[in-house]
Amino acid sequence: MATDEILVRRAQAGDMAAFGELVGRYQDRVYGLSTRLLTCTEDARDAAQEIFIRVFKTLPGFDLRADFTTWLYRVATNVCLDQLRRRHRERLCSLPARDESGSQDRLQDDRAGPEELLLDKERQQAVRRAVADLPDEYRVALVLHHYQQLSYRQVAACLDLTEKTVATRIHRAKLRLRQRLLLGGESDAL
Amino acid sequence: MRCSKAQEMLNRYLAGSCNPLESEAVAGHLAGCPGCAARLAELKDVNELLDLWQQESAPEDLLQSVMQSLRRQPQRQLEEQPVAGRTAMLIRHLAVAAILALAFTWGAGPWLANAEVVDANKLVSSYAGASDNVSKHTVSTAERVFSKLNYEEWLRR
Numbered sequence: 059m060a061t062d063e064i065l066v067r068r069a070q071a072g073d074m075a076a077f078g079e080l081v082g083r084y085q086d087r088v089y090g091l092s093t094r095l096l097t098c099t100e101d102a103r104d105a106a107q108e109i110f111i112r113v114f115k116t117l118p119g120f121d122l123r124a125d126f127t128t129w130l131y132r133v134a135t136n137v138c139l140d141q142l143r144r145r146h147r148e149r150l151c152s153l154p155a156r157d158e159s160g161s162q163d164r165l166q167d168d169r170a171g172p173e174e175l176l177l178d179k180e181r182q183q184a185v186r187r188a189v190a191d192l193p194d195e196y197r198v199a200l201v202l203h204h205y206q207q208l209s210y211r212q213v214a215a216c217l218d219l220t221e222k223t224v225a226t227r228i229h230r231a232k233l234r235l236r237q238r239l240l241l242g243g244e245s246d247a248l
Numbered sequence: 249m250r251c252s253k254a255q256e257m258l259n260r261y262l263a264g265s266c267n268p269l270e271s272e273a274v275a276g277h278l279a280g281c282p283g284c285a286a287r288l289a290e291l292k293d294v295n296e297l298l299d300l301w302q303q304e305s306a307p308e309d310l311l312q313s314v315m316q317s318l319r320r321q322p323q324r325q326l327e328e329q330p331v332a333g334r335t336a337m338l339i340r341h342l343a344v345a346a347i348l349a350l351a352f353t354w355g356a357g358p359w360l361a362n363a364e365v366v367d368a369n370k371l372v373s374s375y376a377g378a379s380d381n382v383s384k385h386t387v388s389t390a391e392r393v394f395s396k397l398n399y400e401e402w403l404r405r
Contacts, residue, residue: 074315081311089306103307110314111321182300189301203263204298210265229259235294 062126070118077117081110084127087206088134094201095138097190105141109134125215131206132216135198142194188238196231199224249277254284258291349382 060068060079068076088109092102113133120129189197202213203224210228214221254277260266261274278285 074318077318078311078315081314085306085310086303089310090303093304094301099304103310106306106310107314107317111317114318178300181297185297185301189298200298204295205301205303210260210263225256225260229256232259232291232294235298236290239297240290240293 063122066117066120066122066126069114070120077114080113084130085110088130091131091134091201091206092138094189094205095135095198096141097186101141101145105134105138109137112137125212128208128212128215131202131208131212135202135216139194139198184239188235191238192231192234196227196234199227200231203228249273251277251281251284254278254281255287258284258288262288262291262295345382345385352378352382 060076062080062083065076065080065083069080085106089102089106092105092109093099096102096105113130116133120126189200192200198217199213199219202208202216203210208216210221210224213219213224217224219227254274257266257270257274261271266274278288
């Protein structure tokens with residue numbers, strides 16, 4: 059399997075097939091990021107498409123000495139933040155349509171009864187709402203670290219922040235989630 | 249270590265992002281502080297709750313949509329290189345032209361010194377013609393590159 063660097067070099071030279079391979083390699087991660095930042099599958103899909111188009115257009119300027127994944131997440135985060143700025147918070151979709159019959163629910167069919175499934179779904183939706191209601195700067199740091207598995211250093215590089223600021227934002231995000239989901243700060247306590 | 253400091257570090261501790269000294273300090277504090285140990289347990293619970301929101305796969309047609317969208321983009325727009333790339337290309341072309349000119353000069357000097365006077369006139373003429381060609385190539389390259397230059401983009405940078 060070709061490395062990212064090889065594919066990026068080929069894509070920079072105009073090789074569409076190589077770029078297609080990069081898209082295939084990263085589409086789940088990019089879509090996962092946009093879903094969690096925008097909390098709406100329709101917006102997330104549009105954002106993911108826009109992210110890859112922007113990546114393609116700016117790829118000739120990408121410095122191969124840099125880490126491609128971090129750069130990709132930086133582009134992706136900027137596109138998502140642009141979208142968030144463009145729309146009102148009220149437009150956030152709290153319950154993505156795909157979730158209604160999502161693969162996760164089907165996977166759990168064998169091991170859980172209907173009540174357990176319902177409880178899991180309620181918990182998941184409470185988590186989604188709680189994450190969606192975090193301030194953007196907290197949510198971005200949390201999502202990049204917890205869901206996209208970026209280290210504090212990578213998140214800092216991605217967002218042009220210091221590691222200390224990233225740590226503070228993630229800390230505060232978790233405190234808010236703890237207050238809301240565990241201590242009954244709002245109606246989503248579990 | 250104070251509780252406030254320990255609690256600030258708990259997420260990094262859980263994520264394994266602390267250095268060995270920090271990890272040791274936090275672990276030492278947790279061993280003697282039930283309050284912070286309870287906070288750590290809560291953070292683990294928060295992490296488990298966050299994990300309930302599992303990764304969703306990208307829509308099956310996303311790749312196809314992206315590639316179709318790229319093919320629909322105006323070709324000129326896709327092929328357009330950023331200013332940095334075009335400038336670098338210009339510099340490379342100019343450098344090659346300069347090296348060729350220098351090499352030609354250094355090579356032609358001794359050659360001319362050894363030549364007969366009659367033949368030297370011919371050599372000077374051919375040398376001048378070759379130099380003209382190098383200059384024309386350099387100028388045409390510069391024109392070609394600068395004609396594609398987006399000056400607004402250049403000014404923004």
